[in-house]
Amino acid sequence: DVKVTQSSRYLVKRTGEKVFLECVQDMDHENMFWYRQDPGLGLRLIYFSYDVKMKEKGDIPEGYSVSREKKERFSLILESASTNQTSMYLCASRIRDEQFFGPGTRLTVL
């Protein structure tokens, strides 16, 4: 059974903190994605990765970076968290046309 896991379901951080969101997939997929989901704005792509150590900016990469050291793991990093990064973050991996999503991490930045 396909599985994408995210390290936390809920996270509360303070402004200025460095935040790591971890995503692991067990399907040996090459493509992985990070989105943020805000009410009325749908899913917006932050970064994606085609392979280990490869990354591409999505539509809203500002304030974020990513790391893909191993095929199964794709990390999203908020270098200095700000209140406007309070959101739901969704990770996905992909095979052919289908993306498999994790359950999401709801991040609150105070």
Added chain:
Amino acid sequence: GQQLNQSPQSMFIQEGEDVSMNCTSSSIFNTWLWYKQDPGEGPVLLIALYKAGELTSNGRLTAQFGITRKDSFLNISASIPSDVGIYFCAGQFTNAGKSTFGDGTTLTVKP
């Protein structure tokens, strides 16, 4: 990036009613996808469409790939309470690239 306009933004319907939602784009796509997100979960793929004019069903769900390749429609017949959730359309150019998602349609079904 490309913009997808999904409508309606939300729907409140009675159990048993049929539902229609659509997605339009300023750009053409060669694949259209429909996902559903249950409360507290990530989206799950419902239907994939690969050819202009294609009509595909999955149980009570039917989706169509528009002839112009710039739109797609999803219909749900005889809605039930477990249809509640957010429905997203997504378009993409190739099976190796990224998808562009619509803003979502939030469906509420009253028993």
